[in-house]
Amino acid sequence: xxxxxxxxxxxxxxxxxxxxxxxxxxxxxxxxxxxxxxxxxxxxxxxxxxxxxxxxxxxxxxxxxxxxxxxxxxxxxxxxxxxxxxxxxxxxxxxxxxxxxxxxxxxxxxxxxxxxxxxxxxxxxxxxxxxxxxxxxxxxxxxxxxxxxxxxxxxxxxxxxxxxxxxxxxxxxxxxxxxxxxxxxxxxxxxxxxxxxxxxxxxxxxxxxxxxxxxxxxxxxxxxxxxxxxxxxxxxxxxxxxxxxxxxxxxxxxxxxxxxxxxxxxxxxxxxxxxxxxxxxxxxxxxxxxxxxxxxxxxxxxxxxxxxxxxxxxxxxxxxxxxxxxxxxxxxxxxxxxxxxxxxxxxxxxxxxxxxxxxxxxxxxxxxxxxxxxxxxxxxxxxxxxxxxxxxxxxxxxxxxxxxxxxxxxxxxxxxxxxxxxxxxxxxxxxxxxxxxxxxxxxxxxxxxxxxxxxxxxxxxxxxxxxxxxxxxxxxxxxxxxxxxxxxxxxxxxxxxxxxxxxxxxxxxxxxxxxx
Amino acid sequence: xxxxxxxxxxxxxxxxxxxxxxxxxxxxxxxxxxxxxxxxxxxxxxxxxxxxxxxxxxxxxxxxxxxxxxxxxxxxxxxxxxxxxxxxxxxxxxxxxxxxxxxxxxxxxxxxxxxxxxxxxxxxxxxxxxxxxxxxxxxxxxxxxxxxxxxxxxxxxxxxxxxxxxxxxxxxxxxxxxxxxxxxxxxxxxxxxxxxxxxxxxxxxxxxxxxxxxxxxxxxxxxxx
Numbered sequence: 211x212x213x214x215x216x217x218x219x220x221x222x223x224x225x226x227x228x229x230x231x232x233x234x235x236x237x238x239x240x241x242x243x244x245x246x247x248x249x250x251x252x253x254x255x256x257x258x259x260x261x262x263x264x265x266x267x268x269x270x271x272x273x274x275x276x277x278x279x280x281x282x283x284x285x286x287x288x289x290x291x292x293x294x295x296x297x298x299x300x301x302x303x304x305x306x307x308x309x310x311x312x313x314x315x316x317x318x319x320x321x322x323x324x325x326x327x328x329x330x331x332x333x334x335x336x337x338x339x340x341x342x343x344x345x346x347x348x349x350x351x352x353x354x355x356x357x358x359x360x361x362x363x364x365x366x367x368x369x370x371x372x373x374x375x376x377x378x379x380x381x382x383x384x385x386x387x388x389x390x391x392x393x394x395x396x397x398x399x400x401x402x403x404x405x406x407x408x409x410x411x412x413x414x415x416x417x418x419x420x421x422x423x424x425x426x427x428x429x430x431x432x433x434x435x436x437x438x439x440x441x442x443x444x445x446x447x448x449x450x451x452x453x454x455x456x457x458x459x460x461x462x463x464x465x466x467x468x469x470x471x472x473x474x475x476x477x478x479x480x481x482x483x484x485x486x487x488x489x490x491x492x493x494x495x496x497x498x499x500x501x502x503x504x505x506x507x508x509x510x511x512x513x514x515x516x517x518x519x520x521x522x523x524x525x526x527x528x529x530x531x532x533x534x535x536x537x538x539x540x541x542x543x544x545x546x547x548x549x550x551x552x553x554x555x556x557x558x559x560x561x562x563x564x565x566x567x568x569x570x571x572x573x574x575x576x577x578x579x580x581x582x583x584x585x586x587x588x589x590x591x592x593x594x595x596x597x598x599x600x601x602x603x604x605x606x607x608x609x610x611x612x613x614x615x616x617x618x619x620x621x622x623x624x625x626x627x628x629x630x631x632x633x634x635x636x637x638x639x640x641x642x643x644x645x646x647x648x649x650x651x652x653x654x655x656x657x658x659x660x661x662x663x664x665x666x667x668x669x670x671x672x673x674x675x676x677x678x679x680x681x682x683x684x685x686x687x688x689x690x691x692x693x694x695x696x697x698x699x700x701x702x703x704x705x706x707x708x709x710x711x712x713x714x715x716x717x718x719x720x721x722x723x724x725x726x
Numbered sequence: 727x728x729x730x731x732x733x734x735x736x737x738x739x740x741x742x743x744x745x746x747x748x749x750x751x752x753x754x755x756x757x758x759x760x761x762x763x764x765x766x767x768x769x770x771x772x773x774x775x776x777x778x779x780x781x782x783x784x785x786x787x788x789x790x791x792x793x794x795x796x797x798x799x800x801x802x803x804x805x806x807x808x809x810x811x812x813x814x815x816x817x818x819x820x821x822x823x824x825x826x827x828x829x830x831x832x833x834x835x836x837x838x839x840x841x842x843x844x845x846x847x848x849x850x851x852x853x854x855x856x857x858x859x860x861x862x863x864x865x866x867x868x869x870x871x872x873x874x875x876x877x878x879x880x881x882x883x884x885x886x887x888x889x890x891x892x893x894x895x896x897x898x899x900x901x902x903x904x905x906x907x908x909x910x911x912x913x914x915x916x917x918x919x920x921x922x923x924x925x926x927x928x929x930x931x932x933x934x935x936x937x938x939x940x941x942x943x944x945x946x947x948x949x950x951x
Contacts, residue, residue: 264938377803381760384796388763391792395785398777402785403770426884433880433910434872604908605922611880611907612900615887616930620940628888636881637759643872644753662788669783 213340220571224272224579232269233576236276237583243277244284245595246606250297251281252543253428256420257613259550263621267554268569272576274550275530278543279331279580282526283588286323286519287595291316298649299483299525302491302518309510321453322461322512324588326519328581330469334476334527335577338534342574345477345535346560354664354671355679359688360538361661366692369650370699378646385637386654387661389414396659397666409626414634416549418618419655422631423648426614427638429607434639436603457512464494464513465520472521476528483522483529483541490521527577534558534570538657541649545656750811757803764796879910895945896935900927 223229236258243254254277262270285300290307303323310319352360365387369379392403393413404410453461468490475486494517498506505511529544537559539545551558556566563570588595618631638648665679672678680686771786771793883906891899904923905916913919935942 261934261938264940377799377806378756380795381756381799381803384760384792384799385763388767388789388792388796391767391789398780398785400774400776400780400785402774402789403767405770429907430877430880433876433907434874436873436876436910436912602913604911604913604919605904605926607911608904608908608919608923609926611884612904612927612930615884615891615900615903616934616940616942619891619942620934623941625888625892628891629885632881632884632888635884639877640755640759644756646756665788666783670781674782 213343216343216567216571217339217575220568220573220575221578223268223568223572224575229269229272229572229576230579232265232273233276233579233583236273236278237280237580237587238276240277240280240282241284241287241584241588241595242280244281245288246284250285250300250424251278252297252420252541252546253424254278254281254284255543255546256417256424257610257617259417259420259546259617261617261620262550263553267556267566268572270550270554271547271569271573274547275573275576276580276583278530278547279327279523279526279577279584281543282331282523283324283327283584284595286327287320287588290319290323290515297484299487299522301484302487302522303515305491306506306510306512306514310512310515311510313509315510318453318457318512319510319515321589322457322516323519324585325453326461326465326468326516327523328585329465330472330520330523330525331527331581332578333469334473334524334531335574335581337473338527338531338577339574342531342535343563345531346563349536350560351684353682354667355682356684356688357664358661358668358679359685360536361657361664363688363692364538364653364657365650365661367695368653369647370696375645378644379650382641382646382648383650383654386651386656387658388654389419389651390655390658391662396663407626409624414630415622415627416545416655417553417621418627418631419634420546420549420652421614421617422634423638423651425610426631426635427642427648429611429614430635430639431642432603432607434643461512461516464516467493468517468520469524471517472524473528475521475525476530477532477536483525486521486525487518490517493517530577534562534573535560537562537660539653545652548656751807753807753811754804757800757807760796760803761800764793764800767793767796876910876912879906883907883910891945892943893945895947896931896942897924897927897947898945900930 224233239258240251240254243257244251255274258273258277262273265273282299285297286303286307289300289304290311293304293308307319307323310316310322365383369383370376390413392410394400394404394411395402401411468486471490471493472483472486475483491514494511494513495506498504498511498513506514526541526543529539529541530547532538533544533547535558537548537557539548548558556562556569614631614635615628618627621627638651641648641651668678669676680689767789771789774786776784776786883903886906887899887903890902894902901920901923904926905919908919908923909916931942934940935944
C-alpha cells in the first residue's frame, strides 16, 4: 500500500504539463534514433545525454525514460521491416518478425512487437514499484565485500558467460576497468596515469567513452564497410496494424512466457536483454515443434516474435529498478543512466529512495506514462517511422558525427576531450572490426571504480585479510552462483564442441539442422 | 548467376600480404592494443607519486591486478590469433563474419549460440543470401578487408573538427565534419554536400547555442558579436 501511495504521488510529479512534454519528446527522439539502422537504444541515451543538462533532474530523467523505452520500440520496428537489428536484444525479433513482414504481414508483426514490448514493460514496471523499495532495504545490508562480489559477478558474467569468446570479452573488460582507474585516486588522492595532463585529473568521462564506442566508432565502422553493403531489403508496410482475435489469442501465451523469462534477467548482471530474448525465442521454437501445425519456418511465426519482444522489454524494466535500488547497472544503457545520475550529484542505491523520493517515484510513474505514449505513437504509426530510412546514409551519419562532437563539447568545453573521443572511437573501430564485444568494456568502465573502492575498503578494514571477501552469507551465495554458471557454460562448451566435431564427420548439412 | 559468380571469384585481387605469414593475422592488432595499454599502466604504476603514509592496499594495488591480467590476456590472444588465422578468402556460402565467429566461439550458453547462428544461415531468405554473395564478389576486388580511404576521411574529418573548432567556430568546423563524414560514406556530390553541411551546422547552432544556451564557440564568424 505504501508503494502505491508513493507511486500516486509520483504521478502527480510526472503529470505536470512540462514533464509530460519531456516524456513525449523523449519517446519521439528515442524511437527516431532506435529506428535508424545500426543505432540502438543505448546510443540514443548516450547521444541525448548531454542535451538534457539544460533541464532539472526530474525532467531530465523523465525524458530519459522516454528515450530508453522509445529506443527499444524503434529497434524492433527496424528489425522487422529491414532485418537490421539496432542492438543485440533485437536480433531474436528479426528471425520470425522479418519473415512475417516478407509474407505481407508486416503491420501485424509490428503490432505484435509493440504490444509485446508494452506487456513486458508494463508487468516489469508494476513489479519494480513493489520490489524496488524492498530491494533497496535489503541492499542496506551490503558492505564493501558484498559490493565487490556483485561487481565481480557482473564482470565475469558479461565477459565470459555471455560473450562469444572469453578472451575477447575479458580483453574488453580489462580495457574498460583500465580506463576507469585513470585520474585522481578517490581514496588516497594520488594522481594516477595522467602523465601530468590536467584534463585527465578527473579521469576519462564515461559519457565520452560511451559516445566514442556506441556512436563515433559505429560511424567509422560503417564508413569502412560501405562497399559491402547488402541490398536494401526494406519492406513497406501499409494497412492497419490489426490483430485478429485468433492472432491475439495465439500471441498472448507467448507474450506472457516471454515476460516471465525476461523478468529475472533484470537483476542478473549478464549484460542486458539479449540472453533472455534468445532464450525466449528458443523456447517458443521448441514448443512450436511439438504442435500439430508448426508455424516456424518460411512464413514467420507470431509467437516467435511475441516472446522475445516481451522478454526484452521485461528485462529492461526490471533493470531500471535494479539500477535505482542497488545502483547496479545491468546493461550499457543502464550504465549511461548511472552516469547521468552522477552528473546531477545523485547516487542511485538504497539512499536515493530516502533522499529524493519525488525523483524516484516521478521516474517510476513516468515509465508507465512512457509505455502508454509509446504504444500510441508506435501502434498506428510504425510504418511512418520507417520513412526515416529515406534519409541518405551520408547525411544521416554526417549528422550523427556532428552530434557526437556537439554532445562532448557541450559537456566538457575542451578540445582535449574531443581528441580523447576520437582516439577511443578509433580503438573501438578496431575492436569492432575484430569482433571484440563492447558491452564488457562499458560494464568495466562503470563498475570499475565500485570494484576498486569496495575491494580496498574491505581489505583496509580487515587489515589485509583476504578471507573477509567470502565471510558473509550473501557473498558466499554470489560466488557459488558464479562458479555454478561458469561450470555450466564450461560443460556446455565442451558438449557443443564434441557435437560440432561429430556433425562435421558425416559432413552432411542435414545433421546440422537437428540441433535446432 | 552462379557460373558468373565463380568466374569473378577467380579474378580476386590479392589482399595486401596475401600468401605471406601475415595473411589473416591482422587481428594481432587486438593483442597489440592490450599490450600497449598494459604498458601504459605499468609505466604509470612505476612513476606514481604515492604519499609515504598511505595505508595498504594503496592506489597502485588495483591497477596492478588489471595490468597483470592485461599482460596475460595479451599472451593468450596472441596465441589464439596465431593458431586461428582469420579466413580471408572464403569460397563457400557463409559470410566471412559467421566463419570468424565460429572459429572463436567458446562458452556460450547453448541456447544463445544455437539461436544466434543457426537460424540465420538456414532460414535466411534466398534473396538475402544472393545479395551477400554479390557483395562478397564486389568486395573481392579490394585489397583490404576494411576501406581505409573512407575511414581516413571520417577520422581525419573529426580530427580537423577538433583542432579548428575554437578558432573557426562551430558553424564552419561542424560543417567541415559533416562534409568529410558524408564523403567517407560515399557521397559523390561535394557541392550539394557543402550546402547541406552548412545548413545543418547552422541549424544546430541556432537550436542549441541560441535557444538552449549551450556554450558553442562562434569563432571567426562571430566577429564583433
